[in-house]
Amino acid sequence: MKRNVLIIGAGGVAQVAAHKCAQHNDVLGDIHIASRTLAKCEAIIASVQAKGSLKVPGVLQAHQVDAMDSAAVAALIRRTGAQIVINLGSAFVNMSVLEACIDTGVAYMDTAIHEDPLKVCETPPWYANHEWKRRQRCADAGVTAILGVGFDPGVVNAYARLAEDRFCDTIASIDIIDINAGSHGRYFATNFDPEINFREFTGTVYSWQNGQWQTHRMFEVSQTWDLPVVGAQKAYLTGHDELHSLSARYPHADLRFWMGFGDHYINVFTVLKNLGLLSEQPVKTAEGLEVVPLKVVKAVLPDPASLAPTYTGKTCIGDWVKGTKNGQPVEVFIYNVADHAQAYAEVGSQAISYTAGVPPVAAALLIAEGTWDARTMVNVEELDPAPFLRLMDRMGLPTRVRDAQGDRPWDA
Amino acid sequence: MKRNVLIIGAGGVAQVAAHKCAQHNDVLGDIHIASRTLAKCEAIIASVQAKGSLKVPGVLQAHQVDAMDSAAVAALIRRTGAQIVINLGSAFVNMSVLEACIDTGVAYMDTAIHEDPLKVCETPPWYANHEWKRRQRCADAGVTAILGVGFDPGVVNAYARLAEDRFCDTIASIDIIDINAGSHGRYFATNFDPEINFREFTGTVYSWQNGQWQTHRMFEVSQTWDLPVVGAQKAYLTGHDELHSLSARYPHADLRFWMGFGDHYINVFTVLKNLGLLSEQPVKTAEGLEVVPLKVVKAVLPDPASLAPTYTGKTCIGDWVKGTKNGQPVEVFIYNVADHAQAYAEVGSQAISYTAGVPPVAAALLIAEGTWDARTMVNVEELDPAPFLRLMDRMGLPTRVRDAQGDRPWDA
Incomplete structure (x- = not known):
């Protein structure tokens, strides 16, 4: 069992994920939201509270963090006790957040391939440029990293x-x-x-x-x-x-x-x-x-x-x-x-954000219960789709x- | 007789005007070109020299000036001895250049209405917002100011x-x-x-x-x-x-x-x-x-x-x-x-610049010989068009x- 979720990012997709985590906080435990702009995290928390999305009373906290700073993210993970990180920040921060997860031994998820701000469209396959170079280190550390688990990819x-x-x-x-x-x-x-x-x-x-x-x-x-x-x-x-x-x-x-x-x-x-x-x-x-x-x-x-x-x-x-x-x-x-x-x-978000924000929470539930806790880096097609799709049938997708x-x- | 021309600005229209002044420097005298970027003035001079546009040997000089700074423009007018200023700089500098001309008692021309950088499309008639407010001062000082003497206006x-x-x-x-x-x-x-x-x-x-x-x-x-x-x-x-x-x-x-x-x-x-x-x-x-x-x-x-x-x-x-x-x-x-x-x-310029750059030089020739030396502020329709159009027939338009x-x- 892994518990306690840290959501990185505070855009429309993060808002959906926060609501969905709240709807399942009996399983997921504490919910933390962190981004560069604290006020955006606080706005999401206000939205979750306004809709009464928390299934059971529990922790729901906002944090300020520069997600480009791996050490700062790792410190936040340790401070919050999060065992599952849902990274919904800009695609530029993926590798620094992943490094923090490897460092602290917690599960990692994202919904888009890492991007270098100054490069557009690198050599295919794109996953080999950044993510897959860290696959062995995830396996060695027993770290579950599910890449691209939004709707598409995911x-x-x-x-x-x-x-x-x-x-x-x-x-x-x-x-x-x-x-x-x-x-x-x-x-x-x-x-x-x-x-x-x-x-x-x-x-x-x-x-x-x-x-x-x-x-x-x-x-x-x-x-x-x-x-x-x-x-x-x-x-x-x-x-x-x-x-x-x-x-x-x-x-x-x-x-x-x-x-x-x-x-x-x-x-x-x-x-x-x-x-x-x-x-x-x-x-x-x-x-x-x-x-x-x-x-x-x-x-x-x-x-x-x-x-x-x-x-x-x-x-x-x-x-x-x-x-x-x-x-x-x-x-x-x-x-x-x-x-x-x-x-x-x-x-409180439109369907583009909704379709991207629900799947990582379904994945978090599968990691929490162990079904998808792969203890290495995987893309979604490497995992059994049946429990994932069954969960999403009930979660709105x-x-x-x-x-x-x-x-x-x-x-x- | 007024002599010696100072061109403010070093864009495409200024390049045309410089060539045309050079072709008539027997009448116009010294030619000075000033803009924020000295290199652009020097490039125009190089072009005039490359085409051999100077009718008779004479002064052709580049100067650096911030045309928003009236005192700096006035100082340049005094230093060069220019009696005719052809303002072809950005429309934002018109009033500061006109003030320098009133201050030094020399003739002023432009090809577009003065603009305030932060306002678009002021109350009509536009000339009443900035230019015509200075008409009486031009008349009192005996300063010839011909407004809008490009092609259109002009x-x-x-x-x-x-x-x-x-x-x-x-x-x-x-x-x-x-x-x-x-x-x-x-x-x-x-x-x-x-x-x-x-x-x-x-x-x-x-x-x-x-x-x-x-x-x-x-x-x-x-x-x-x-x-x-x-x-x-x-x-x-x-x-x-x-x-x-x-x-x-x-x-x-x-x-x-x-x-x-x-x-x-x-x-x-x-x-x-x-x-x-x-x-x-x-x-x-x-x-x-x-x-x-x-x-x-x-x-x-x-x-x-x-x-x-x-x-x-x-x-x-x-x-x-x-x-x-x-x-x-x-x-x-x-x-x-x-x-x-x-x-x-x-x-060395296309026809849009050519049609805008030739007319102020024709006007400068008419000021130099006295025909259009109105000693007050005028728009072009207030002047006899015949000598102007006759000159331009011979000057390429x-x-x-x-x-x-x-x-x-x-x-x-």
């Missing part, structure tokens, strides 16, 4: 494994499709940190096809998918974290990630990118001030958290898997549909499958 | 006066049309300082119609004009300096300014404006850095001067005047067509007219 990796376990003997292709069919009603906004959001789309688009990495430019390849609930949706081949671990487990399958974008988003993105305003490299103004253009774009865009109250519509994210079963071709779509307004009513036999709950 | 004001003098007994409307049908071959660029360029289009669009100021938004009203050489061109009702003086002389006429824009320009502009990236008000980044978004946009856009070498195509700028002559309705288009490549070959009698040189 749940979609579990969906791939579910396809392998239940629906296919051989897998020919996995197309991961991420559609936000919701509307925030603003001229333009990103659904999470614009800096991270845009960085996803400015570099080379890697996909794994024919046993090797293929490269494209963003918005070069599109396909329209006919999906449950949200209908026909145009999505674009996009570089994304999960391909960089799934390619190790499914080297003979074609692995692609597709993200839905409206024409308006693409137009705004294209203008900003072509002008150089999405660059992470500083420019100098006529007055001699050094500025990173992307940080200025972030400053003028709406705070993603501010979109939640009026967000309407649904998301649909899933794995479209083709392969064979008993020698016959099979095709299955394993997916979740989430609702923006419903997520806001429950935890039910999984369904659609295939030749119809559309139904995955575990029916 | 030559188009002279065209209005020419219509009054030669083509119309009554004027019903003056539509000033500014079309750049050239191509710079870049994804996006502005033809002069992006900061000034965008400020023109972010505020209220004022026009003078039915005897009062009318307000519109940018790109709200468009009209396609069939023009000589460049053909049919879509142009948009735009706020512009010249309407703010012409409305005093022609209060009973409808006065409108139309600028041509391609759909691509409008799209980029609209995205930047709607995101708040054209704001002159500082924003704060997540890291706490205060930045004016517009200055960052300026920093990432191509330097307008860098466009000149490959710029092709033509500009067409003129006044479409309707009125009556001898009781009959008349309609006349008075215009100039300039060629980007031809301008670059002569003076010939004027033509098109009416029921055909298309011909204005003075034929």
